[in-house]
Amino acid sequence: MAIKFEQVNFEYPSFDGYNFSALKDINLEIAEKGEFITLIGETGSGKSTLVQHMNALIRPTTGSVTIYGIKIEKDTKKKGKVKLNPLRQRVGLVFQFPEYQLFEETVLKDIIFGPKNFGVKESVAIERAKQVIKHVGLDEEYLKRSPFNLSGGEKKRVSIAGILAMEPDILVLDEPTSGLDPKGRDDLLKLFMGIHNDLNKTVIIITHDMNTVYKYASRVLVMNEGHLVYDGLPQELFSKENIKSWNLDIPDIITITRQLEDKLDVNFDRQPHTIQDLFELVKEVI
């Protein structure tokens, strides 16, 4: 197991004494290879807090998170000795807003900033930058530009490239597709899927788009008010009754299928995954 949460609670401290409890008794295991996980839940349900535990940016108030054999507890940092930095290279976390991390004069310098911090030689880092910038759908011309003159979507891609260049073993992305047009969103999701398939790495994505969840994920985690309320296959999730109480949507494809079943008065023998799938099913029936 690459990452293991054991009875993790996390509270945001506040000055008036009433601490806000963001995570409540989380137990979770994430494998090093081969998982494509989506993390969903309404705003403020603790998704971002959960992923920030995954590379030891924040430490649990009680309980422990074990990342690649290193146990992170409340007072891990105070005891010293434990180096948390190497963990952040192995578990790469892309934040939701690229504005929080872009700061260099050129895109190139910004992308190689991460690798250089982890001791990668500059020449190697530049090579990596040239590769990852293409992966995220921009061309090499962009490396010379200033990150502040880019559009929102381009900034987002550059910030993702900055993490990809670190070559993490596990890639965690906090709403990577927000603010992107449908084409850009699909391109990026294909990129993550490619990373997952070709390199067999685990990818964790926070998203609000149920279509993404249904189409790509091999495993889905649902957060609700700080609790991890569901951990399993997306197909099973959307047939559950209490999905409405978690404020989740139904993917379009399932909605269409159900309506078709109603109209045609049939029961398809399996849940279609894509629109093509559904088309085949309908053809079979008719």
Add this chain to the structure above:
Amino acid sequence: MKNIIIGQYLPGTSFLYKMDPRSKIIALMILMISTFILKDVTHILIMLGVVLLILKIGGIPIARIARGLKPIMILLLFTFTFQIIFIKTGTLIFDAELTLTVFTLPLMIFIILFWYLTRRYIKFKFLYLLITAFGILTMLALYTPGSVLSSSTLEVYGDGLSGAFFIMVRLIIIVTLSTILTLTTKPTDLNLGLEKILKPLSIIRINAEEIAMIISIALRYIPTLLDEANKIMLAQASRGVDFTEGKLKDKVMQIISLLVPMFIISFKRSDDLANAMEARSFVPGKRRTRLHTLSWHNLDTTVIVFCIFIFISAITVRVMF
């Protein structure tokens, strides 16, 4: 970070909380001027008594005030020492020969080193410093073996002692008074009060409302920006920036990686805020009504009258005695 309170407002219900911020600011100024008028130790002690009375009636814990005095402790100690050493009038109270010899010099260095190394383990750091300093002085005065390197006399005079005491009490009064104001008034109320008091300055073309607006926006955005800074630090930490360690060269890079996004985000935020204000038809300098209006009660008049009474008595005792 979300619930950070700027200033040190302490919720309460005493008369200090019921007062109008305007009258509180005016009362504070009158009392401070009165304190500066006084020139005699007895009078300043009476003034201290008045301040303690205000604290007592106002229901503010003295411990809270003492905590506020902590940062100026060093300043107090300095003025106290300098007054004692340099004022050489009045009756001689105490004198001692301080001799530095070949033996006491290394001993003194040893004591200072010992203090420096052990101070982090002692709970009452300030007391420990005082004891160490006093110990060195006693040693220099009493223990004089070996050949003399240098010697000087420490003389303490009556005026020096009373002067030192006087200045210390005066400083304590000033700090306590301003702490009372910040403890019992919310920053927004303070700001509004300040705006009303500065209003007459419009005659000389100073726009009090704009100043107040600047202050209130600045205060409003401190927690927001702290929050942003925290997020930036996390984002950079996940790219391998370790803010807790690193050489000086790395430190510079770390700070740049924090400051640049910080500036960009603040500029963007202020731009957004300006647009939001304009969208709601905010025009600088135009007359507008307030959600919370200040109201002057009998209590405020009473307090101001009381303060003026103290002010007049201060002038009287200054002139008469």
